Amino acid sequence: MIAAQAQAQPAAAKGECKIIAFCCNYCAYTAADLAGARRMQYPPNVRIVHIPCTGKLEMDHVLAAFERGIDGVLVAGCLEGGCHFMEGNLRAKRRLEAIRDILEEIGLGRERLRMVNLSASMAPTFVQRVQEMIDTVTRMGPSPLRTPAPSAPERVGTGGLGPVVPGAGD
Amino acid sequence: MIVASRKPISDIKRVLARHDKVAFVGCGTCVTVCLAGGEREVGIAAYATRMARKIDGKPIEIEQVTIERQCENEFIEDLAPVAQRNQAIVSFGCGAGVQALAERFPEKPVYAGLNTQFLGILEEQAVWTEKCLGCGECVLSDFGGICPVTRCAKRMLNGPCGGSTEEACEVADPPRPCAWQLIYKRLQSIGQLENLERIFPPKNWAPSWHGGARTVIREEHRIAAPGKKSAAG
Numbered sequence: 001m002i003a004a005q006a007q008a009q010p011a012a013a014k015g016e017c018k019i020i021a022f023c024c025n026y027c028a029y030t031a032a033d034l035a036g037a038r039r040m041q042y043p044p045n046v047r048i049v050h051i052p053c054t055g056k057l058e059m060d061h062v063l064a065a066f067e068r069g070i071d072g073v074l075v076a077g078c079l080e081g082g083c084h085f086m087e088g089n090l091r092a093k094r095r096l097e098a099i100r101d102i103l104e105e106i107g108l109g110r111e112r113l114r115m116v117n118l119s120a121s122m123a124p125t126f127v128q129r130v131q132e133m134i135d136t137v138t139r140m141g142p143s144p145l146r147t148p149a150p151s152a153p154e155r156v157g158t159g160g161l162g163p164v165v166p167g168a169g170d
Numbered sequence: 171m172i173v174a175s176r177k178p179i180s181d182i183k184r185v186l187a188r189h190d191k192v193a194f195v196g197c198g199t200c201v202t203v204c205l206a207g208g209e210r211e212v213g214i215a216a217y218a219t220r221m222a223r224k225i226d227g228k229p230i231e232i233e234q235v236t237i238e239r240q241c242e243n244e245f246i247e248d249l250a251p252v253a254q255r256n257q258a259i260v261s262f263g264c265g266a267g268v269q270a271l272a273e274r275f276p277e278k279p280v281y282a283g284l285n286t287q288f289l290g291i292l293e294e295q296a297v298w299t300e301k302c303l304g305c306g307e308c309v310l311s312d313f314g315g316i317c318p319v320t321r322c323a324k325r326m327l328n329g330p331c332g333g334s335t336e337e338a339c340e341v342a343d344p345p346r347p348c349a350w351q352l353i354y355k356r357l358q359s360i361g362q363l364e365n366l367e368r369i370f371p372p373k374n375w376a377p378s379w380h381g382g383a384r385t386v387i388r389e390e391h392r393i394a395a396p397g398k399k400s401a402a403g
Contacts, residue, residue, distance in 0.1 A: 058210075059210075059214055060210070060213055060214065060217070063214060063217035063218070063221075064217065066217075066221060067217055067220060067221050067224075102179065102214075102218045105178065105179050105180060105218075105222075106179055106218055106221050106222035106225060107222065107225050108221065108225070144224075144225045145221055145224055145225065
């Protein structure tokens with residue numbers, strides 16, 4: 001299910017960068033929710049994916065997101081030592097470091113993936129981290145793996161009135 | 171068990187330069203346990219390779235399949251259709267697995283996705299250490315189950331050399347415990363210190379790999395007629 005969510009693209013104007021933020025339920029997602037409740041403004045270029053714990057995140061999920069052309073991935077978890085599941089965020093930290101090495105090796109750049117730690121009340125920090133990530137990724141440029149968006153299908157019919165059905169309502 | 175590590179993606183990419191449709195084959199036994207070539211690791215390597223090739227402007231199609239063991243014909247047979255529909259195979263098994271696939275699919279290039287390293291055990295989560303180098307003439311019974319051939323940097327059979335400092339070997343880098351210190355403590359705890367009074371002659375390396383690649387035949391279990399020459403070298 002995480003994989004399915006990660007495939008959804010964030011809203012962004014054409015040409016702008018897109019990032020996914022995997023947020024753990026107990027801290028980061030709550031902080032993001034608080035940011036929303038407080039009407040804190042931040043760019044729409046981020047798609048938030050709600051996960052139970054950053055330790056649940058498989059390396060596959062992150063790699064799949066990059067393969068589909070996402071420009072950056074932010075993984076937000078609890079403060080170290082404060083993970084609801086004790087050490088999920090510590091496991092995530094090591095796994096993500098290994099993926100950063102892979103990203104560097106294949107030429108995408110390790111900075112496109114970042115893990116941050118914050119607590120549930122740290123809504124301004126969440127907003128700041130998202131903004132930092134967007135700034136970093138914008139500076140690096142769009143992912144070379146971006147596939148061009150499929151072009152919209154042509155409308156057929158009578159100039160906006162829809163197709164004419166013979167014999168209907170004449 | 172056999173311990174191995176994945177080759178860098180750049181190495182894997184290099185050998186696949188002339189192909190655009192390949193199969194990555196994992197192994198479900200030793201390399202799964204040492205987190206190098208199992209189903210999950212094959213998936214990660216496939217993601218990384220596809221992305222690297224796409225960035226280079228030469229997309230590659232990778233079929234991923236993991237079989238129980240790559241050193242047994244019964245499991246390798248299942249790969250026949252996979253080999254048929256791909257231009258090449260990258261084996262994420264140990265060196266034996268890579269060669270087994272290469273022998274059974276002689277018309278397909280078979281490349282190695284791992285560097286096979288040693289026979290060892292898991293010390294703690296994600297840490298493996300070498301225990302046995304397969305010398306062919308085991309002396310573990312005389313040394314309390316600690317192998318001086320593998321774990322002493324100088325391969326001494328009549329140690330210690332006296333150079334250890336604070337239980338660490340003087341020449342090992344990264345630092346490792348002095349094998350003879352471990353042997354002494356162990357023999358002491360099992361009450362067999364007198365074993366150390368025996369003088370061992372220089373090791374005969376002929377039974378090890380140094381005498382050439384080895385073959386083991388157990389005649390009592392063979393199916394062919396007794397005395398019949400085997401197909402193996």
